[in-house]
Amino acid sequence: MFNYAVRRILQSIPILFVVFTLVFIIVRVLPGDPATAALGDYASKEAVEAMRKSMGLDVPLWKQYINFLGDLLKGRLGMSIITGYPVGVQIVKVLPYTLTLTFAAIVFGYAFGIPLGIPAAVRRNSFIDYFNRFFSLIGLSIPAFYLGILLMYLFSIKLKMFPVVGAGDPGDLVSTLRHLFLPTLSLGLIMTAYVTRMTRSSLLNVLMEDYIRTAKSKGIPEKKVLFKHALRNALIPIVALGGLYAVVLIGSSVMIEIVFSRPGLGSLMVGAIKQRDYTTLQSVMVVYALIVVVLNLVTDLIYGLIDPRIQYK
């Protein structure tokens, strides 16, 4: 296991390198000159030149690339060219919002998805199976932002049960939780659809295995076979895939943050694009890449731990 973990961690490094390079390329082709964006359209030519120099844009592209990677290695994310504040500080401030939301949605999804998926697999083609399949199909199809708007309209505007926008007062737990509820529900319902579907198909596959038939024929009660023999094995892929689901949810969280005007990485990224704040955009992308790579790594390690066969691939 140790060798596998080390090998897998080393494999992540070139991936990060590729992603960072992509980020660099994407940000460099952004339309508009960052120095002009920082100073405004009416800045003098000399001022723009000076700004370009201070931003390190006057050196050749390959040198900018080396500097970019060097700064990243040193953990330096630079200053926002619009606000002048360090980008790292900004990111540290908003990151907990995105992580809390994603984590809450994953917990929600597992808490409801697994109990919903089990009866669907056990009583295949029954009413509950059809109901679940219908529900999952909608959950897999609905864009996160639309679900967010519908929930916001129903609970905040019509029923006035929850606040409409924002993340609440950071010091006040009740306010924070009330603001977290609808965004979590939006992402959590979508997550529930995934988990339900996954539980159903995973459990169906296990129920067809020989050892289940053996257990039943030995006279072990149906319930015990289901929970002790079948479910245990069926849950392995479901739990192990949690990391990959988290990646998907991180993507959807961008939309939810915008709908509910919540602070977070997604809001920061979209704001940076609109203001052509390329240092912030570049750093947010780097952080997203780090999160994705770490989540993939964790998923693989968990998988390797649960299913030793993976280690030898």
Added chain:
Amino acid sequence: MLQRLTQKQRIWLTFKRNKTAVVGLVIGLLIVLMAILAPWISPMDPLDQDAINRLSWGVEGHLLGTDDFGRDVLSRIIWGSRVSLMIGGASVLLGLLAGTTLGMVAGYFRGKIETAIMRSVDVMMSFPDLILAIAVTAALGANLGNLIITIGIVMTPRFARMAYGSVISIKESDYVLAAGAIGARTPRILFRHVFPNIFGELLVAGTLWVGEAIRLEANLAFIGLGVQPPTPTWGNMTREGIDVLINAPWISIFAGLSILITILSFNMLGDGIRDITDPKLRGGEGKEQA
């Protein structure tokens, strides 16, 4: 009634029995029809402003109400289907062509080229589609052509992976080896012998990914990175509607509903086709959404 069925007839019979897939197909076709017939079935011009009836519901002539500028919401939804379907269809086609070429090259040559292409594919696939699309659109600029390119790029790795798998499995088959033996050049082998054999399954997968492409387009438009106003798209209508959600909820609700129904129809069709190709995996996993 006993008669031998051709493979096509058998597939069609299985398909017809799958109600979900049939419903999905019918809805999907209706939406395509709506997009094609937009100039004739749209009750009004989607850009015409009715200054007296702004943000109103239940006014005669505006079945789904009007927006902030007094424009007819129903007409805008009908016209909006054109942007969604055009971007969805064209980007998937682009992804199919680019991805298939990359996948075929990787699968046929193996070695270093294979490693380079397939590792890049892995990296791209591990990244959330939406964040990738947002970054690329921001870099290229938001207009119809660039959106097709952006979403096409996001779709490319999926096709590359599929094509790669198929090529590996058929490159050792007799007819490919025979073509090589009689001295056919590699591009000829790839495009005359390999491509036609894997095109079918890629096209089926591609049709289903149109729903995903439409979802991406809607997400981008909602952020403000879609086809720019005043051109109506479902995504930018939903976005504009959110500012007036309290007084005029119908704009966001119906525009968003159009997106949902469209994606739903593609997913229903997809589920049905998966059932046909793999009856054991009913309701199995697909690539996740953004």
